[in-house]
Amino acid sequence: MTQKIEGLAKDFIARGLSRRDFGKRAGMLGVSAAAVNLALGAAATDAMAADFNWQAHKGKKLRLLLDKHPYADAMIADLPHFKAMTGIDVEYDIFPEDVYFDKVTAVLSSHSNRYDVLMTGAYQTWQYGPATWLVDMKPYLNDATKTSPSYDFNGIIANLRQSDAWSGVPGEALGSANAKQWAVPLGFELYNISYNKRIFDKLKIEPPKNLPDMIEIGSKITKDAGGAYGVAVRGSRSWATIHPGYLSAYTNYGAKDFDVSGSKLTSAVASTESKEMNKLWVEMIQKAGPKNWATYTWYECAQDLGAGRCGMIYDANIIGFFENSPGNKESGDIGYAAFVPNPKMTHSTSNVWIWSLAMSSFSKEKDASWYFIQWASGKNFGIYGGVKQKLVDPVRNTTWKDPAFKARLDKDYAGFYEAFERSLPDAKIYFTPQPLFFNVTTEWAAMLQRMVAKQVTVDAGLEKLAAHIDHEMRSAGI
Template identity: 40%
Template sequence: MADHRLTRRAALGLGAAAAATPLLSACGIGGAPAVVNGAAGVTGGFDWKKAAGTTIKVLQTPHPYQQSFQPLLKEFSELTGIEVITDLVPEGSYFTKLNTELAGGTGKHDAFMLGAYFIWQYGPPNWLEDLKPWLENSSATHDEYDFEDIYEGLRQSTQWDFQAGSPLGSGGQWAIPWGFENNVVTYNKKYFDSQGIRLPDRFDDFIQLAIDLTDRTENRYGVAARGSKSWATIHPGFMTQFSREGGVDYTFENGAYTAQMNSDLSVAFHEKWIELMRRAGPTSWTTYEYPQATGDLGDGVAMMCYDADSATYPKNRPGVSKESGNLGWYAGPAGPDGNYKTNLWTWSLAMNSQAKNKLGAWLFIQWATGKQALSKAVAGGKFADPVRASVFDSVFKQQLSDQPGYLEAFETVIKDSKIQFSPQKKFFGTTEDWAVALQDIYGGEDARRRLDSLARTNTSKINL
């Protein structure tokens, strides 16, 4: 599975490019030509061949989603008469390249893969085409597309009006979800079954189990999770359980955000999470990203892993890891009130507001996120969680029927699965600061004092 983190170098590059771009100019926002949404220019009846004979360029990063669709591109070209040129960029440099291109307003690529969090930074300078007018135009969108079939939490995760304090689900539709990941717990089912271990329903019991499972002399520990100085440390298992326990990152009142990382509830949660990592996590936790966490699970070193479901299920495939066939999934501990709030990641497809072939780009996005193409991609066996309920209920259930607990965990959390963060334009920097604070507490700093400092800094940054 691809790494969802934005490297420090990439983050600095993104920030520098954005800072170098004027917010307003005579020719438009962000130094680019004035943006005109292309949907109104599509008239008449719907026809997949409306852009026949044209070419679109798509920027992507190597990923199971992209790999699952590559063999299907010929079908798209046969359906539409559109040639697709795909440029692949390794994920470590993907967002730096995309940011530079969008800031420059060149329109080199008509469509591209985009993580939902990046909408909060790329949308305000008008780098993204609003896809809501395209969805609402029956001349451009097939009447069987059924946008409502995409899970609500995913639809809302790619919608925002860019106004401080506004929730997700408001404003334009800046991307269409393509594939996603729920953050749940994978465990060594063979070992659990042999020891008669019951899956814990509450976080305190989860912590105790993880501690009980840990035996450093046997090279075995309780639970793997991310711990590096990256925003991606916060967003999987940590943010999921933080939300379930009642935590929130920010409140918004009287026109300003206030960071809540230092609330009594938050401080208590941080202390528990750090205790979990110290006593039952990997000994090199501060270096851990998802490959190390899932790798320890597959090697039988970690008894549990709190991370993306689709990042762990490949480890259970025949011959992939030492523990292939021995793993199981469950939703993880519920909150004190029984909730299963779950933070998700979604790779989506977005359109460049300066695209040279907007109709072709929209037909591609519509096709790639449609029922038929998604079903074929999922049937190939590599695609992660499908964004459509109809595909989950049919093809995906068949594909994952041999993965113990996977479908049950999915169905348990999906109604509460969404981006649990407050949408805000300083997300990457402030969330990386949060990960640094976690490491400092792990290293011995007092949780209350460190989180007070973090809250002051983030409140100042986010309100600039």
């Protein structure tokens, strides 16, 4: 019996068995919980001890602060493997996204040591990092006594790991030589079209190739689909309206958020390129967007796609993945397409959102926290999350090249992989890093609402916005 449970434990650690199958087979052998835990610990130690001492912090306890998201669900589902491998106990608190970032800011600004590791976006680190609320993980990455030789940080997609690193100097490029690694990527999203194949087939139309094409096709859907409208994009008065499809299209038309001259940042939102793109974007919403567009967030875009209320979304590609899963009304009818908004361009310029893991400066268990971060951003968990859970988009090249992962996408999400591959080469954060990011983008979204509502012309609105941003920058000494 001892040999059998040891074999089961080794299969579990190597992912040859699911957690459910492991439990069933262990129960059939009549093995006690204590014997199971002992076997799991031994198997994990044997598997990892060959090149690194993963048990160095055995007996310690970590607490995580997590956003309610499929990426967090993937980590939670695999915590038994982490415990078996390291001997570290993990507890967590999880909050919905509408309150999550306020919770993070409150915890860090109060210098609370309640949490060791937290989920964050790259934009948030532009505030948290320079305020010294987060640990720069570059010293950990460079310390062979604390980082497994098989970790391979460079195996994370380059634009993602660079996007999580910033020097703190306004306007200085992400990932520069003197940048601090404020976070490590866990999972991300880029911005493509997810569309309803049933509606497109009914109207005998193809996914749009560019923004003018999207206006035409979206307008046709609104007119002829029998109830569905054309295109879902975000519209709430929030920074989150600006960073997905909007900024991807904005950048594709050659527009920038700022012109940088030394340490001085000057708003570029009123440029010729910006005005050209914004006129098309406003027209697209007016002719083919939802009636209550100014309330739309990620959730409304996702719900409308999954319920068949819109013909397509120009938003996170992972929305199309989630809404195509079993149980949703339009499951099996969601298609995917890469998108190049500017007819004069040959490639996309997708912005990205990166869910990342950061370490609190106030943690009392920093070394153990680093063990968790390198495990959760490592190769084995990346493949597990991509194949068995909903860790899509994964951040590692090894996951995208994994045959089981590709087979999963090809079987149930046809076209997803191809659309991703076409968009990935130029996918990165296109914002200029600066500490007033949330102020600037929130005001930007507010002006976009006014332009769509015809309260101000596009030209006049962007001129007013540029002047407001410049005043904010000068007041902050930037």
